Amino acid sequence: MKVVLIEDVKGTGKAGETKDVADGFARNFLIPRKLAQPATRGAQEQVDRQKATAVQREQRELSDAKALAVRLEAAQVTLKLRSGKDGKLFxxxxxxxxxxxxxxxxxxxLDRRKIEFExxxxxxxxxxxxxxxxREVTARIPLMVTSA
Structure with a gap:
């Protein structure tokens, strides 16, 4: 039986692929668990639309990340923290x-978990x-630490 996989199935394939699997495997396992649906023209078109939407979303996220990276690299961040007499921070x-x-x-x-220090x-x-x-965009934020 030909099915279109909705989710990744270990040992069978990835989401969006059309696979030929055993009838019992499709009827008793994949379809009831909503891991696949029978391969019809409508099902394949739906998967293709979802892939196209995902690609557009990924491109938009990448362009947004690049624009934010430019803003961050131009932003000088001044931090006022407590320090000792020798200029070392507590x-x-x-x-x-x-x-x-x-x-x-x-x-x-920004989510603080995305900020790291070398x-x-x-x-x-x-x-x-x-x-x-x-995944493809990393920005460097210039910092200036001063005494509070």
Whole structure:
């Protein structure tokens, strides 16, 4: 029986593929669990529309991420943190510090879990943070740490 897979099925195929499987496997396992549907012209057209929509969404997300990366790399983030007399911070700059400063100073809201540091920023002065916006897009945020 020919079926169009709705979800990835281990050992059978990936979502959107048309596969020829045993009749019993299709009727008793795939179709009742909504993992596949019988291969009809309408089912294949629906899968093709979903793929096209997914491709458009992915392209839009990529272009949005690139635009945000340009804004982030141009945004100088100033952090005012407590420090000792020798210019060393009490602790280090955290991703939550950077996220809240970005929101306050530039109006850019980012999930703090996307912000990473190549090396911890533990002293006053310039630094940088990396932001993973998309699989293909990473931005570098310039930081300036000053004493509070």
């Amino acid at each position: 602790g280090a700059v955290t991703n939550a510090d950077v996220a809240s400063a970005l929101k306050q100073q530039h109006g850019i809201t 090396e911890p920023v533990k002293a006053m002065g310039p630094g940088s943070a990396q932001v993973k916006l998309h």
